[in-house]
Amino acid sequence: MDVLIIGIISYLMGSIPFGLILTKVFLKKNIRKIGSGNIGATNVLRAGNKIVGYATLIFDILKAIAPVIYVKFNFPDFLYISSLCVFLGHIFPIWLKFKGGKGVAAYLGILFAINIFLGLVFIIAWLIIFAISRFSSLSSLIASASIPIYLIILTNYDQIVFYTIMFVLIFFTHRENIKRLKNKEETKTKIY
Secondary structure, eight states, X not given: OHHHHHXXXXXXXXXXOHHHHHIIIIIOXXXXXXXXXXXXXXXXXXXXXXXXXXXXXXXXXXXXXXXXXXXXHHOGGGHHHHHHHHHHHHHSOGGGTTOOOOSHHHHHHHHHHHOHHHHHHHHHHHHHHHHHHOOHHHHHHHHHHHHHHHHHHXXXXXXXXXXXXXXXXXXXXXXXXXXXXXXXXOOOOOOO
């Protein structure tokens, strides 16, 4: 019973669409009709307000950290179930007909909640690729791939399956970005 409750609460926390809420409240815009139509922080930045974009990023990270941290200390056996449910809630939110964000901010929150060093590896990889390319999507893909690679280097094989699944899911949510990157049609992102 505990695992079912944890899964449902984690999913519902992950499915809170902060990008949609913040753009409606502060910008009086529907983020689903701007840019890519995605509710994530990168698309909110395209809406023209950096503060709302960064607020979306922070809240999407925090909504993942909160349930995962709670489960980590109270139900550690269900840590990866909670993490996966938060992530699935973000990309398939029940409130938006299962059309949500791409999961990167939620994944970053999960990483920080599980192991702060994994969160730092992700951020460093993201910043390096972004500094070179200016593509948020490419940075997110490579940063996501860096986690299982980092664990292989550390010979920490027991966690590799979970983080590989997370990379595959992020690869899936970025499939349109990957097509645009291949066709040299992807939009560069301004983060400041």
